Amino acid sequence: MNLHDDPAEAAFRAELRDWLRSRLPDDDPSRTWSTAELREWSRDLSAAGYAGITWPREYGGRGLSAAYQAIFVEETARAGAPDHINIIGMNMVGPTLIAHGTDEQKARYLPGILSGRTLFCQGFSEPEAGSDLAAVRTSARRAEPDGYLLDGEKVWSSYAHLADHCLLLARTGPAEPKHQGLTCFLLDMRAPGVKVSPLRQLNGDTDFNQIILTDARVDDADVVGEVGKGWSVALSTLAHERGTFGITLTARLVAQFDRLLRLVREVGAEDDPAVRRELAVLHARLQGLRYTGYRSLAALRRSGEPGAESSILKLEWSLLHQRVCALALRLQGPAALLDGGDAAWHGYWQRQRLRSRANTIEGGTSEILRGIVAERVLGLPRSRQ
Amino acid sequence: MDFALTDEQREIRQAARDHLERHYPPLRVCALAEGPGGSEAGAWPELIRQGWLDDDLGMVELTLLAEESGRCLHPTPWWTTVALAAPYARAAGEQLTVPATFADGGGTVRPARSPQGWTLTGQVAAVPQAGAVRCLVVRADTDQGPAVFACDTGSAGLVVAELSTLDTLRRMARVRCDGTPARLLVGPDRAAEAARTARLRGGVLLAAEAVGVAAGALDMAVAHARQREQFGRPIGSFQAVAHQLTEAYVDTESARSLAYRAAWLVQHEPEAGAQAVDEAVLVARSAAVRTCETAIQITGGMGVTWEYPLHRWLRRALWLEAYPGFGDDPHDRVAERLLRRADPDEITPTAPDGR
Ligand SMILES: Cc1cc2nc3c(=O)[nH]c(=O)nc-3n(C[C@H](O)[C@H](O)[C@H](O)COP(=O)(O)OP(=O)(O)OC[C@H]3O[C@@H](n4cnc5c(N)ncnc54)[C@H](O)[C@@H]3O)c2cc1C
Numbered sequence: 001m002n003l004h005d006d007p008a009e010a011a012f013r014a015e016l017r018d019w020l021r022s023r024l025p026d027d028d029p030s031r032t033w034s035t036a037e038l039r040e041w042s043r044d045l046s047a048a049g050y051a052g053i054t055w056p057r058e059y060g061g062r063g064l065s066a067a068y069q070a071i072f073v074e075e076t077a078r079a080g081a082p083d084h085i086n087i088i089g090m091n092m093v094g095p096t097l098i099a100h101g102t103d104e105q106k107a108r109y110l111p112g113i114l115s116g117r118t119l120f121c122q123g124f125s126e127p128e129a130g131s132d133l134a135a136v137r138t139s140a141r142r143a144e145p146d147g148y149l150l151d152g153e154k155v156w157s158s159y160a161h162l163a164d165h166c167l168l169l170a171r172t173g174p175a176e177p178k179h180q181g182l183t184c185f186l187l188d189m190r191a192p193g194v195k196v197s198p199l200r201q202l203n204g205d206t207d208f209n210q211i212i213l214t215d216a217r218v219d220d221a222d223v224v225g226e227v228g229k230g231w232s233v234a235l236s237t238l239a240h241e242r243g244t245f246g247i248t249l250t251a252r253l254v255a256q257f258d259r260l261l262r263l264v265r266e267v268g269a270e271d272d273p274a275v276r277r278e279l280a281v282l283h284a285r286l287q288g289l290r291y292t293g294y295r296s297l298a299a300l301r302r303s304g305e306p307g308a309e310s311s312i313l314k315l316e317w318s319l320l321h322q323r324v325c326a327l328a329l330r331l332q333g334p335a336a337l338l339d340g341g342d343a344a345w346h347g348y349w350q351r352q353r354l355r356s357r358a359n360t361i362e363g364g365t366s367e368i369l370r371g372i373v374a375e376r377v378l379g380l381p382r383s384r385q
Numbered sequence: 386m387d388f389a390l391t392d393e394q395r396e397i398r399q400a401a402r403d404h405l406e407r408h409y410p411p412l413r414v415c416a417l418a419e420g421p422g423g424s425e426a427g428a429w430p431e432l433i434r435q436g437w438l439d440d441d442l443g444m445v446e447l448t449l450l451a452e453e454s455g456r457c458l459h460p461t462p463w464w465t466t467v468a469l470a471a472p473y474a475r476a477a478g479e480q481l482t483v484p485a486t487f488a489d490g491g492g493t494v495r496p497a498r499s500p501q502g503w504t505l506t507g508q509v510a511a512v513p514q515a516g517a518v519r520c521l522v523v524r525a526d527t528d529q530g531p532a533v534f535a536c537d538t539g540s541a542g543l544v545v546a547e548l549s550t551l552d553t554l555r556r557m558a559r560v561r562c563d564g565t566p567a568r569l570l571v572g573p574d575r576a577a578e579a580a581r582t583a584r585l586r587g588g589v590l591l592a593a594e595a596v597g598v599a600a601g602a603l604d605m606a607v608a609h610a611r612q613r614e615q616f617g618r619p620i621g622s623f624q625a626v627a628h629q630l631t632e633a634y635v636d637t638e639s640a641r642s643l644a645y646r647a648a649w650l651v652q653h654e655p656e657a658g659a660q661a662v663d664e665a666v667l668v669a670r671s672a673a674v675r676t677c678e679t680a681i682q683i684t685g686g687m688g689v690t691w692e693y694p695l696h697r698w699l700r701r702a703l704w705l706e707a708y709p710g711f712g713d714d715p716h717d718r719v720a721e722r723l724l725r726r727a728d729p730d731e732i733t734p735t736a737p738d739g740r
Pocket residue numbers: 121122123124125127129130131132155156157158159208358361362363364365366367368384624
């Protein structure tokens with residue numbers, strides 16, 4: 001057991017910190033980044049070797065352990081750096097392709113994902129298939145000799161309005177049992193028959209979208225894994241989304257908590273006993289979350305699998321983030337009524353307070369995640385029939 | 386960073402669990418809870434043979450033993466010995482091998498010095514396990530300031546009166562001494578430092594025991610939920626049941642992470658450990674109480690009977706929540722450190738230094 005960086009990790013961290021300091025002089029949460037700025041930022045990250053830290057070297061990564069990725073997310077969160085614009089490509093699609101993709105797919109997509117040149121979105125959810133993802137109805141009809149035509153509707157697809165490609169789950173075997181007739185595809189978002197319309201979130205942002213597919217064509221070469229085996233491919237994508245990605249989320253929450261402390265001082269609430277108590281509980285639980293993440297990283301390093309405790313990361317993160325944002329707005333008293341330019345920090349906390357409601361829904365709702373822990377970790381009998 | 390137990394630590398934990406499961410199944414623990422003394426008198430030589438009092442056990446190793454002890458409510462004075470008394474013996478460069486506990490006689494016990502040595506006079510209202518130990522470590526105020534003494538429970542003038550106690554496996558007792566001969570362990574010059582270290586080590590082991598109490602209660606509740614059927618199905622298949630158990634699991638795992646982290650820090654960087662210990666105590670105490678309460682809910686009417694063992698775990702959780710031995714409520718200390726740090730960026734919680 002060792003809670004400190006080893007010398008190589010410490011060197012990596014120091015170098016990264018310097019690099020970030022030169023790029024981002026201070027953490028300004030109210031700063032908004034344009035898409036062009038985000039693209040440039042992502043290109044720079046990649047050029048500096050900070051994209052694909054854990055990816056194998058043969059695919060353009062650095063082949064480092066997840067501990068380095070954890071350092072990366074801690075330091076970028078601390079510096080208030082924005083996400084790589086290709087967050088879905090980097091965190092979900094890339095690892096899925098590395099595990100299930102063909103050599104040709106890897107060669108074609110992985111370099112672009114890393115550099116931020118090829119942006120991805122994830123087209124899993126549908127109006128009738130959210131938690132019950134295996135119920136997807138989007139159909140993939142055979143188009144001889146060498147492809148499929150897609151028809152259906154995808155919803156809540158984050159960044160689809162920017163994306164070049166989509167990792168998409170569709171039904172190739174309508175007559176087969178629910179989990180067996182599914183296939184994962186790589187869809188070109190510029191193909192005819194693909195229509196993206198923005199959906200506005202409750203906080204006013206428009207980061208996610210509806211995708212309507214009308215005879216949109218994919219080739220056999222765009223099948224990820226095997227035809228009819230899409231469910232296991234999707235599960236491995238979700239495992240990335242819900243598993244060690246929790247460590248990224250936690251690092252951001254630690255930075256968010258620091259912002260909360262800044263706000264406590266700004267509004268002069270340091271001596272309010274109720275605020276102090278809530279701060280202590282939130283901070284202690286956040287440390288618990290953080291060190292549970294480290295435990296899961298160590299298990300990953302030893303056995304290749306994150307430990308059972310990694311299943312709680314996303315669940316606990318979402319609830320804590322909601323509490324942090326709720327406290328931030330309560331601290332503002334009547335000033336919390338204002339928004340945008342009239343509010344403190346240009347309405348940062350108002351946006352966060354509202355946006356955080358999605359945390360217990362996106363990437364698997366808390367109810368679904370609790371069911372997974374109950375079944376897989378606690379070994380309780382399955383509740384769904 | 387490598388936040389994982391070593392193979393050797395894993396073996397220690399497994400050996401502890403095997404030993405405790407063999408000797409202390411719940412029914413036996415319940416019987417001891419109702420018997421005289423509330424602990425097993427004859428167990429000590431075996432604990433020594435098993436290495437539970439070895440000098441070279443580090444904080445992480447002790448944490449694992451305390452966790453396993455909490456899991457089965459290990460009914461001996463081992464916890465009071467290592468968590469409350471041993472840190473003072475350690476400060477004096479001694480090793481404690483007899484069952485012991487700590488009595489805070491600050492303001493109520495007067496030491497006196499004679500050519501024959503020190504004597505103590507006064508009383509301490511509530512001392513954990515005083516009726517089950519052989520050695521009392523007593524803090525008392527000398528003219529030069531607080532100091533720490535050790536005395537044998539068989540010494541002249543020492544009267545131990547057991548009190549009726551919420552957790553009968555860890556009974557409180559009133560201790561009176563009247564000219565009782567005692568040995569100076571830590572003089573006033575080093576008592577403050579010794580008390581600080583004792584608070585850190587005791588706090589870690591309190592959190593560790595609380596983690597074990599939560600884990601033990603959770604195990605019982607999960608086993609019950611798998612096997613008990615209502616409406617023709619195991620109750621664990623009802624989400625309302627399963628999700629409550631999941632919440633308890635989240636609490637327990639967070640507490641465990643914090644207890645291990647605090648243990649490592651207190652061992653390796655005691656000056657950085659105070660905040661980590663407070664956080665561990667805060668989260669682990671509440672995890673223990675909440676998990677025991679959940680477990681009782683899940684075991685239904687049976688869980689609230691006297692015969693069913695779970696209330697013993699709840700009693701221990703409540704004991705750990707109320708035990709005042711490590712300073713006042715940790716919430717305020719945690720908040721104070723967060724808010725008053727001079728430079729807000731100085732010990733930002735993101736700092737990679739385990740703080
Ligand atoms: C901000 C955001 C971004 C997203 N980005 C993407 C994306 O990029 N790509 C993508 O494919 N999807 C995305 N999603 C969709 C997301 O995965 C789904 O919203 C989520 O899985 C829940 O599905 P649903 O919305 O249909 O809700 P439902 O499944 O209809 O659930 C509604 C409520 O019922 C509960 N419920 C449902 N089933 C059960 C059950 N068996 N037991 C107990 N309770 C149950 C749920 O917990 C929830 O509280 C995003 C969602 C959000 C909010």
